[in-house]
Amino acid sequence: GQNIDQPTEMTATEGAIVQINCTYQTSGFNGLFWYQQHAGEAPTFLSYNVLDGLEEKGRFSSFLSRSKGYSYLLLKELQMKDSASYLCASTDSWGKLQFGAGTQVVVTP
Amino acid sequence: NAGVMQNPRHLVRRRGQEARLRCSPMKGHSHVYWYRQLPEEGLKFMVYLQKENIIDESGMPKERFSAEFPKEGPSILRIQQVVRGDSAAYFCASSRTGANSPLHFGNGTRLTVT
Secondary structure (H helix, E strand, O other): OOEEEOOOEEEEEOOOOEEEEEEEEOOOOOEEEEEEEOOOOOOEEEEEEOOOEEEEEOOEEEEEEOOOOEEEEEEOOOOHHHOEEEEEEEEOOOOOEEEOOOEEEEEEO | OOOOEEEOOEEEEOOOOOEEEEEEOOOOOOEEEEEEEOOOOOEEEEEEEEOOEEEEOOOOOOOOEEEEOOOOOOEEEEEOOOOHHHOEEEEEEEEOOOOOOOOEEOOOEEEEEO
């Protein structure tokens, strides 16, 4: 079966670090994407991992372990504008994304 | 370079009417994907198209829903005889090559069935 799990909600204070975990069991796995979605808006691309290891992009980093079916997104130096839903998605060889339900991150002052 | 354009942004239909949602992919993108998002839920894959071809429609309901991506013009998602349960946000995304390239999403069409 196809399954992508991530926590429903996480709360952190401004300036802190938050790590969003994602586990997946999908057929034809070809890589792992992270997207950010603000309420009422389109998802926007954050990061992509196809090989094991860490990808760093400014304040955001993403990690993948294919053998464990596990990824995380790390958000550093949190800002109020980072309050959003973060979507973990696996991709297949056609580029089709299968999304988890999303993790709502709430950043408090 | 314009992004993925979807219209209309909001669409209200009465039960039994037809809904047509349009999507123009980014310039140079020939792969189009449609997703549906219910309130407080994740994005659910519906259909993947390339020009004039449906590649994967495994997420499409068997009845009332159809999609096309003609040689000229936008991709169209068509819902016939809409019911209240069709109320959702419908997002279109495009990519240049399909595999290994990020999907770029449009702002979505919010369909409300009254």
